[in-house]
Amino acid sequence: MRAAVMRNREIVVDTVPDPVPGPGQVLVKTLACGICGSDLHALRHADHLADTAERSGVSGVMDPSADVVMGHEFCAEIVEHGPDAAKTLAVGTRVCSMPFLIGATGLSLIGYSNDVPGGYGELMVLNEGMLLEVPDDMSTEVAALTEPMAVGAHAVAKARLGPEDLPLVIGCGPVGLAIIASLKRAGAAPVIAADFSPMRRALAEKFGADIVVDPAEQSPYETWSSAGVPEGFDPLMALMGAGPKMKPAVIFECVGVPGILQQVFEGAPKDTRIVVAGVCMEQDRIEPFFAINKELNVQFVLGYQPDEFTETLADIANGKLCAEPMITGKIDLDGVPAAFDDLASPERHAKVIVEPWR
Amino acid sequence: MRAAVMRNREIVVDTVPDPVPGPGQVLVKTLACGICGSDLHALRHADHLADTAERSGVSGVMDPSADVVMGHEFCAEIVEHGPDAAKTLAVGTRVCSMPFLIGATGLSLIGYSNDVPGGYGELMVLNEGMLLEVPDDMSTEVAALTEPMAVGAHAVAKARLGPEDLPLVIGCGPVGLAIIASLKRAGAAPVIAADFSPMRRALAEKFGADIVVDPAEQSPYETWSSAGVPEGFDPLMALMGAGPKMKPAVIFECVGVPGILQQVFEGAPKDTRIVVAGVCMEQDRIEPFFAINKELNVQFVLGYQPDEFTETLADIANGKLCAEPMITGKIDLDGVPAAFDDLASPERHAKVIVEPWR
Numbered sequence: 238m239r240a241a242v243m244r245n246r247e248i249v250v251d252t253v254p255d256p257v258p259g260p261g262q263v264l265v266k267t268l269a270c271g272i273c274g275s276d277l278h279a280l281r282h283a284d285h286l287a288d289t290a291e292r293s294g295v296s297g298v299m300d301p302s303a304d305v306v307m308g309h310e311f312c313a314e315i316v317e318h319g320p321d322a323a324k325t326l327a328v329g330t331r332v333c334s335m336p337f338l339i340g341a342t343g344l345s346l347i348g349y350s351n352d353v354p355g356g357y358g359e360l361m362v363l364n365e366g367m368l369l370e371v372p373d374d375m376s377t378e379v380a381a382l383t384e385p386m387a388v389g390a391h392a393v394a395k396a397r398l399g400p401e402d403l404p405l406v407i408g409c410g411p412v413g414l415a416i417i418a419s420l421k422r423a424g425a426a427p428v429i430a431a432d433f434s435p436m437r438r439a440l441a442e443k444f445g446a447d448i449v450v451d452p453a454e455q456s457p458y459e460t461w462s463s464a465g466v467p468e469g470f471d472p473l474m475a476l477m478g479a480g481p482k483m484k485p486a487v488i489f490e491c492v493g494v495p496g497i498l499q500q501v502f503e504g505a506p507k508d509t510r511i512v513v514a515g516v517c518m519e520q521d522r523i524e525p526f527f528a529i530n531k532e533l534n535v536q537f538v539l540g541y542q543p544d545e546f547t548e549t550l551a552d553i554a555n556g557k558l559c560a561e562p563m564i565t566g567k568i569d570l571d572g573v574p575a576a577f578d579d580l581a582s583p584e585r586h587a588k589v590i591v592e593p594w595r
Numbered sequence: 596m597r598a599a600v601m602r603n604r605e606i607v608v609d610t611v612p613d614p615v616p617g618p619g620q621v622l623v624k625t626l627a628c629g630i631c632g633s634d635l636h637a638l639r640h641a642d643h644l645a646d647t648a649e650r651s652g653v654s655g656v657m658d659p660s661a662d663v664v665m666g667h668e669f670c671a672e673i674v675e676h677g678p679d680a681a682k683t684l685a686v687g688t689r690v691c692s693m694p695f696l697i698g699a700t701g702l703s704l705i706g707y708s709n710d711v712p713g714g715y716g717e718l719m720v721l722n723e724g725m726l727l728e729v730p731d732d733m734s735t736e737v738a739a740l741t742e743p744m745a746v747g748a749h750a751v752a753k754a755r756l757g758p759e760d761l762p763l764v765i766g767c768g769p770v771g772l773a774i775i776a777s778l779k780r781a782g783a784a785p786v787i788a789a790d791f792s793p794m795r796r797a798l799a800e801k802f803g804a805d806i807v808v809d810p811a812e813q814s815p816y817e818t819w820s821s822a823g824v825p826e827g828f829d830p831l832m833a834l835m836g837a838g839p840k841m842k843p844a845v846i847f848e849c850v851g852v853p854g855i856l857q858q859v860f861e862g863a864p865k866d867t868r869i870v871v872a873g874v875c876m877e878q879d880r881i882e883p884f885f886a887i888n889k890e891l892n893v894q895f896v897l898g899y900q901p902d903e904f905t906e907t908l909a910d911i912a913n914g915k916l917c918a919e920p921m922i923t924g925k926i927d928l929d930g931v932p933a934a935f936d937d938l939a940s941p942e943r944h945a946k947v948i949v950e951p952w953r
Contacts, residue, residue: 292861293885344831395890473702478901498883503650517883525856525875527651528895532753535893537886543836 239593240358241573243280243305248574253306256354258319258362259340265332265363269381270356271310272573272589274410274493277580278518279307279349286518299351308356308591309336309348312371312380313363322365331371333383334363335546356381357573359593369547372554378567378590379553382560385588387549389415390422390558391541392514396487398423403484405461406430406446407501408491409437411563411588412514414444416489418559421445422552427464431457434583443562458504461486465506483507489514495521498535502527510534563588569595597951598716599931601638601663606932611664614712616677616720617698623690623721627739628714628949629668630931632768632851635938636876637665637707644876657709666714666949667694667706670729670738671721680723689729691741692721693904714739715931717951727905730912736925736948737911740918743946745907747773748780748916749899750872754845756781761842763819764788764804764849765859767795769921769946770872771849772802776917779803780910785822789815792941801920816862819844823864841865847872853879856893860885868892921946927953 238255241248258264279286283301290298299305315330326332336347336355347363348355355361371380393416398404404425406413409432420428427447432438438449448464450457465484474480486509490501493515501511502523511533528535541549552558566589568576576589596613599606616622637644641659648656657663673688684690694705694713705721706713713719729738751774756762762783764771767790778786785805790796796807806822808815823842832838844867848859851873859869860881869891886893899907910916924947926934934947 289882289884290888293882293888295888339831473697513883513887516887519882521881521883523879523881524647524651524877525871525879525895526647528893529871529874529897530648530651530653531895532897533895535886535895537883537889537891537893539887539890 238359239570240306240354241570241591243283243307246280246283248280248577250570250573253304253354253358255360256362258317260319260321261365262319262340262362263315263322263365263368264317264319265313265361266316266359267308267311267313267356267361267593268331268377269312270308270591270593271381271385272576272580272591273310273385274580275516276307276348277577278516280577282518289518299349303351305349305351306354306358307348308358309346310381310384311356311361312377313356313361316360318365319362325365326368326370331377331380332363332368333371333380333550334367334369335543336384337367338362339364357570357591357593369550371550375554378564379561380550381590382563382588383546383550383553385411385563386415386418386553386558386560387541387546388412388514389419390545390549392416392489392512392538393419393423394545395536395538396489396510396512398425398487399485401484402487403461403465404428404487404489405457406441406489406491407457407497408432408515409434409441410491410583413489413491414440414563414587416491416514417441417444417446421559422557429457429461429464432583436584437587440562440587444559456504462506486510487512491515493517495519499523499527502533505531505533507531510536513537564590566590567592567595569593596717597928598664598712599928599949601641601665604638604641606638606935608928608931611662611712611716613718614720616675618677618679619723620677620698620720621673621680621723621726622675622677623671623719624674624717625666625669625671625714625719625951626689626735627670628666628951629739629743630934630938630947630949631668631743632938633874634665634706635935636874638935640876647876657707661709663707663709664712664716665706666716667704668739668742669714669719670735671719674718676723677720683723684726684728689735689738690721690726691729691738691908692725692727693901694742695725696720697722715928715949715951727908729908733912736922737919738908739948740921740946741904741908741911743769743921744773744776744911744916744918745899745904746770746872747777748903748907750774750847750870750896751777751781752903753894753896754847754868754870756783756845757843759842760845761819761823762786762845762847763815764799764847765815765855766790766849766873767792767799768849768941771847772798772921772945774847774849774872775799775802775804779917780915787815787819787822794942795945798920798945802917814862820864844868845870849873851875853877857881857885860891863889863891865889868894871895922948924948925950925953927951
């Protein structure tokens with residue numbers, strides 16, 4: 238099959254062996270696959286990622302010196318059932334799946350494995366038991382957004398939102414947008430979102446953010462603190478446990494670069510819950526005393542639960558979750574190398590969809 | 596009055612002006628005052644502490660170039676009522692108080708202020724409304740432990756313990772011991788505690804720790820992970836959300852030096868809640884991906900709520916909270932400079948009590 242392959246720290250388009258479905262697996266053709274920021278990072282910092290993942294207990298990490306077909310945000314079509322398949326879904330059915338493959342050798346991360354190709358290739362194998370049928374009236378490219386949208390749903394679930402909580406989303410790339418959508422689904426208001434990029438701020442509004450801030454113009458923390466002050470609030474009284482309390486603050490960190498966590502520590506008011514949804518793969522520096530003095534809570538998050546993934550597909554389909562405006566471009570396999578360059582600029586794209594059969 | 600004074604980065608014993616009670620305040624004589632690890636840190640890193648505290652939003656921070664009488668863990672006796680005092684408690688009553696003074700100029704931290712002397716002096720002023728009477732059958736030195744014990748009670752409260760939670764206490768200095776006591780009060784079992792110091796491990800046992808680990812001999816994380824594995828546990832099943840789950844893990848970090856947080860990130864299993872009770876005043880380095888990959892939750896804590904302070908005094912008195920074994924030495928004011936040196940060694944002391952009138 239043809240595939241965009243990570244090889245020698247580059248993306249090249251080449252022909253690679255077709256994957257073969259094992260027992261209980263299906264062969265699918267990839268209809269659409271989103272490019273994830275983590276893939277850009279994996280390309281740039283392949284060795285470091287492999288090292289960090291292994292040290293942090295991720296098993297079966299890819300060897301960056303061998304070929305990898307990345308891509309884990311996909312919608313696909315069943316082509317063939319493997320041995321012992323129950324054939325619950327017929328050939329031709331459009332499906333989504335969490336990007337995990339359980340096989341004879343254990344669990345593989347689809348898109349970060351030397352053995353299991355991801356969605357930047359024409360064909361994949363998936364576990365039959367993990368397939369979710371895509372509703373007929375849902376477009377293929379929007380179905381491919383299920384994975385990144387589930388990341389947002391999970392981050393919001395881990396935030397344990399209360400009815401008074403006032404959320405601030407720092408960074409409006411795909412993760413930030415998915416979080417805004419899930420916050421709106423949960424009924425949070427007002428949702429405040431911040432990004433330096435005009436295009437991303439416009440997308441944040443489309444996704445339902447109530448107040449959108451350019452950090453170059455005004456502090457997102459101040460915008461949000463002033464929205465959280467109740468009538469009659471007295472800081473000294475509050476310190477002694479009396480009088481009206483500030484609304485509980487929840488910051489979603491969706492940037493994932495060194496320094497951003499300390500910046501949030503400095504900007505956040507007392508008792509803020511911080512959900513770290515940005516994936517910083519590098520070493521970072523913090524001053525713990527800022528977090529100690531404010532009694533901050535930091536919830537690091539990654540991925541989603543199976544039920545969150547299933548519910549995300551359903552809620553995109555029934556309109557409870559805004560997703561479609563995230564797509565800013567569609568390309569074929571030959572366009573993948575250039576798209577990796579384009580995505581480095583927040584003004585050009587949010588989510589680029591690869592259509593290998595285009 | 597006589598006092599042990601922080602002056603030019605040293606502790607010197609000298610005569611300083613007597614404090615004068617304002618409206619609603621009382622003059623007290625300090626009967627006993629514990630030396631806190633934060634005071635040792637404040638002496639060594641006075642400038643850095645003042646700078647960090649100010650940048651992190653603490654107001655009214657002490658000027659380290661002027662005199663400070665430290666000491667915030669005290670039991671005192673009422674000597675005189677200031678103007679407009681309600682005189683609810685008579686002269687001669689033994690009292691405790693949270694170490695805050697609210698006066699005409701706002702809130703001062705008793706023991707970290709240039710204007711308000713702390714418990715390393717013969718006299719202090721306190722707000723009448725914040726006084727707690729010490730029960731007759733409670734010793735003065737044990738009453739002085741109310742403050743550090745309340746720190747432990749607050750840390751455990753912030754951990755939101757569930758019935759299945761398996762706690763691990765890293766570091767068995769006074770903060771760690773206070774946390775062990777509060778964990779036992781909450782009914783947590785088994786409580787696992789780790790410290791390199793044999794004396795501190797012996798104290799941890801006195802405070803009720805069920806399993807005590809020397810990290811030089813065995814990994815506290817492994818000890819505790821093996822205690823948390825339920826029958827029939829399958830990591831792959833658990834990843835997919837099925838089968839028995841690991842017991843929820845709660846790590847109390849009570850060391851507070853750079854590097855310990857990353858060490859906990861590396862040792863902790865997935866979904867661990869980490870309560871940071873150690874006060875690290877320096878810059879620290881972390882690798883966020885370890886925390887992201889394991890979806891760790893980090894709750895930074897400081898101090899206590901007024902009700903926690905009140906309840907701590909009551910529960911030490913009624914025997915629900917073990918406190919007394921923490922005291923490893925009692926000194927007079929002239930002994931304070933040497934005690935600051937002694938406390939740097941974990942083998943010599945846990946809590947040293949200063950008795951200014953001794």
